[in-house]
Amino acid sequence: KNQVEQSPQSLIILEGKNCTLQCNYTVSPFSNLRWYKQDTGRGPVSLTIMTFSENTKSNGRYTATLDADTKQSSLHITASQLSDSASYICVVTTSGTYKYIFGTGTRLKVLA
Amino acid sequence: DAGITQSPRHKVTETGTPVTLRCHQTENHRYMYWYRQDPGHGLRLIHYSYGVKDTDKGEVSDGYSVSRSKTEDFLLTLESATSSQTSVYFCAISDLDFTEAFFGQGTRLTVV
Numbered sequence: 001k002n003q004v005e006q007s008p009q010s011l012i013i014l015e016g017k018n019c020t021l022q023c024n025y026t027v028s029p030f031s032n033l034r035w036y037k038q039d040t041g042r043g044p045v046s047l048t049i050m051t052f053s054e055n056t057k058s059n060g061r062y063t064a065t066l067d068a069d070t071k072q073s074s075l076h077i078t079a080s081q082l083s084d085s086a087s088y089i090c091v092v093t094t095s096g097t098y099k100y101i102f103g104t105g106t107r108l109k110v111l112a
Numbered sequence: 113d114a115g116i117t118q119s120p121r122h123k124v125t126e127t128g129t130p131v132t133l134r135c136h137q138t139e140n141h142r143y144m145y146w147y148r149q150d151p152g153h154g155l156r157l158i159h160y161s162y163g164v165k166d167t168d169k170g171e172v173s174d175g176y177s178v179s180r181s182k183t184e185d186f187l188l189t190l191e192s193a194t195s196s197q198t199s200v201y202f203c204a205i206s207d208l209d210f211t212e213a214f215f216g217q218g219t220r221l222t223v224v
Contacts, residue, residue: 004154034213043116043202043215044155089154091213100145100213102154 002027004092004103012109017080021106023073023090031095035064035075038087038105047075047088080110115139118203118216125223131190133219135203137183143206144186145170145213146178148199155202161186193223 004025013019025033032051036044048057048064050073057064061078077084090103115138125131135144143162147155147170157170159178167178175197177189190197203216 041218043204043217045215046212049212100155100157102156104152104154 002092002094002099002101004090004101006088006090006103006106008106009104010107010109012111013080015080015082015110015112019077019080019108021075021077021088021090021108023075023103025071025073025090025092025101025103027071027092027094027101029095030068030071031093033064033066033073034091034093035062035073036089036091038089040086044089077108080108082110082112084108085110116203116205116214116216118201118219120219121217122220123222125193125221127194127223128192131193131221131223133188133201133203133221135186135188135216137186137205139205139207139214140183141205141207141214142183144180145204145206146176146186146188147202147204148172149202149218150199158188158201190221193221195223197221198223 007022034049035047038044047059047062050057050066052068063076066073087105087107089105092101117136119134145160146158149155156172158176161167161180179187201219204213206213
């Protein structure tokens with residue numbers, strides 16, 4: 001069964017600290033993996049997208065890594081800001097299809 | 113945000129009444145999707161469309177129907193709303209290569 005699992009479910013950090021969110025997937029055949037940020041009351045917004053051949057992708061303070069062999073991805077947030085408080089969702093797509101498989105997300109709270 | 117508008121943004125309705133949610137896009141993307149988001153679950157696909165008048169079921173389609181008479185509009189109808197359909201509904205769009213999915217702002221539906 002195609003699944004995407006994220007950890008931790010929730011995380012609280014102090015402003016300025018770094019954090020890493022994890023995503024494990026069992027999706028086959030794999031096409032690409034995205035990380036989305038979802039602010040409370042809003043739709044998800046894409047942060048990064050990686051294909052099979054890419055193992056790292058950055059978007060400002062956000063850096064995503066992908067290990068296609070172990071089927072794991074991580075999202076590293078550097079020097080966190082209050083505005084980083086949101087849910088972060090890992091999404092994996094199967095090759096050549098519409099099927100986006102969503103993780104349940106990690107809820108991050110950044111405290112001043 | 114990509115050119116996606118969902119309406120209404122909030123709705124409270126009574127059990128047994130029909131409800132229609134609208135998704136309008138200005139991106140001319142071929143694929144449109146309706147998802148629901150509930151606590152403890154990743155976004156779950158209700159229905160999707162791959163062209164005008166071309167639709168298909170997702171994983172949680174029972175109790176829902178859709179229609180797409182124009183490229184830009186995708187309607188989700190709850191024929192007879194039930195309390196289990198209380199949720200936040202998201203519309204998404206993507207183009208043929210599935211490299212990116214853009215989400216609307218969501219509709220919070222409460223069935224009382």
